[in-house]
Amino acid sequence: MTRNAVLAEQRPAVPRGLAPEIVPLGYLIVEILAFLDGLEDRTGTNLADLKTLRAAGDRISRAIAEVGADMQRLSAAAQETERTAAGKLESISANADRFRRLGEWGTGISSRTYDLERVLHEVVGANSQIARIARQVNILAVNASIEAARAGDAGRGFAIVAEAINELSRKTAEAAGGISNSIESLDDWTRAMRDDSERYAADFEAGIAGADETSRVVRAIAEEMTRARTSIAAVEKSMNALDADNQTAQPIYDAIGATAQAVATEVHQARERASRMMDTCETLLQRAVSQEDDGPDHRFIAHVRRMAARVQQAMSAGLAGGLISRADLFTFDYVPIPGSNPVQHETPFARFTDHTVQALLEEALNFDPAVIFCAICDRNGYIPTHNLKFSHPPGPDPAWNTAHCRNRRIFSDRAGRKAGANRAPFLLQVYRRDMGAEGFVMMKDISVPITIEGRHWGGLRMGYRETSAR
Template sequence: MIPNPDFENATSADHRMSLLAKYAGRLGFEVVDIAGFLDSVDEQSKSQIAVLADVQSSATDVMTANGAVRDALTTVTSITDQTLNRVEGSVGFVRESGQKSQHVASWVKDLSERMERVASSLSAVEADNTNIADIARQVNILAINAKIEAARAGDSGRGFGVVAEAINELSRKTARAAAGIEENIATLSEWVGRLREEATGVSTDASHVISSASETDLALTEIAQGVRKTHDATRIMVTEADKVRDAVARFQPAFDQIGKAANATAEGIHVAHERVDKLINTSETIFQTTVALGGASEDLVFINKVQEAASRISALFADGINSGRISRSDLFDQSYVELANTNPQQYMARFTAFTDEVLPAVQEPMLEFNPKVVFCAALDPNGYLPTHNVKFSAPQGHDPAWNAANSRNRRIFSDRVGLKAGRNTEPFLLQVYRRDMGAGKFMMMKDLSAPIFVDGNHWGGLRLGYTF
């Protein structure tokens, strides 16, 4: 059994055992501090490995995307090659067609001008023919008058009458010919007028063709220049994509090596952490053994106190069963019901209401016997802590960080220290751990626990946390 003397009066303890207990405690402190440092390094290495994995994945994605881009650019370059050839061919064809169109347009414009001159000539001919017709009418009148005068002259005017008749006949023929000419000139003038109107319209279109041909030639030239620039740009992009591919290909192996080294380092840290955990267990065992063999320790007053409190809880639990306040099955129940809208998650068990009634009478006074004491709470083998000290049992709010620090009841603490405290069946267990104070700060604390038995059945343990 563990001795139960006050530390100040423990002068009979073997001095060497006391020194061993003292050094075992110091060893535990240092080992736990190292373990905490390894925890931090382990987390950082995991984070770095995750980042490296993301980088490697991103590099692979870059290679894949760059390959796709390069393939697309190669296709675009090929298409622009073909387009450029076609556009340049089209420019030459359109330019040649434009030149021919300009020649045709020029001929049409010249034809329009010639039609104008023909129309003018026809107008002049028509005027001359009108004059001829007028002269013929006048000659006809003169011939008629001459025939009248010849008739009056009798036989002496008969020869003159014949001449007058011949002149009259000639004037009639001349009039008929002028009338025919006039009709033909009118028809021809109508045709020429129509041709002139059509030629004027065609001439306008020809002028537009000449203007459009120049604009089309300019536009196609600009298109060809644009396609040529696009073609040149895609060739440059293909070259740059090749550079990216080569660069990624160069640093990919380096990333792979870094990743392998980081994984090896993380594995080494993990192995070291496991070995340190074993060393923590060894240091705790050394301390417990030296105290059990009579070594004096400054922790004896806490050990005795927590054992007494654990015994009182055992008695309260047994009385609860015997009085019918709680059944044995409910007290040892290990089914936990999640409480809605809690963060961190809180739970209820079938014995929570009972522990809320009986545990404060034991746990609260434990905070007063020594100023080093920070908390005192019972928990079951699964780390479920139903009833905490009042100062750590505030109703949860909206801030999870505040809840984690101030609403620690009805929580499951499945960390190494919590589980060992709840599962320990030795007379006591003294552990050293780093308590997270937030903002990256930690406080080294001692966690002392004693088992709680109910009629010989292990229920859990009573934890007592205090500072160095």
């Protein structure tokens, strides 16, 4: 007895009709796996976001500390500047007041020169009167001297008095002349000073306005410095409060991060367990289908195996006929196609499979209305050639492309990987097919390996809806 026969005898019998009972369980597990996949993706994203948030919190803490230190230094500098500036501002204000008084004095010179000129005119008038009196006295003195000379000895004393009066009138005349000259010089100086004061009056007035503006600016500077110091103190207080809040938030970040990490770990573990459940369910389904004499999937399995043999024969014939080299057929290099979304790839054998198996894939669709697709995939899940209805040129809408541009794509999902790697006579899977804008479709997938010249190349995949619903 062969080893397989012994194992067959030892293997527990599978009740007839068990496969239809296993399939709904498979669908349920697939749904759970899809949910856990999405949840794992979201928890991974959340962990990354929390890591980013935590890093941002650390940067904020450092920034708060740096700003707080800067604010303390700025506050101290502001206080010292305010104290120093107070004295300087007082000095500036005092100088402005002095300049204002000087300007007021300067603008008043013109009016005072008019007063001085008026007084000088009065002095000139009085001096002229004195000069006239002096001349009259001189004439009287001369006349007295003449009369004294006529009187002889009797008029000698009178002659002496007349001489003295004449001398006095002479000196008075000289003094009046000197005063007149001085007054003329003073009058010239007064007019010059008045002209200068009038010429500089606008400057003096501008100086007064400037002094007033300086005083106003000085007061405004003092007020602004006080407000600045007050604002700095308020900002420093706010930064201290922010630092306290941030310090309070740090343990919360840590707790959320720890919880999220624990949830992510548990989700991953749950997904691993669900994946093992799916493996077990598929193993049971595979055994049930293999050992049952008949069932809803048997005719599909038989059809896919026949089509796989024809595909394998066509590819082998093309290789033998020189349509492609063995090296190119087994070169699994994937070059992204620019602008495709989802990303499509070219390979050395894609055009060859289009030429050799496209017609066979279209023929396979006519087997049963439940059949959705039939495509070949290499050992890595890459589908070079698909049905024409799923092989449209990509457009700008990724959702539409997902459903209608499925050739030249690598399907690295669980079903795609297992279909490409399968070397058993057949593999029956249940899975959710992403149809883009149409959503996900639950279906069965049968894959049969394709071997070229004794070397495993990939497989033929056929997807179809549940036949019991027909």
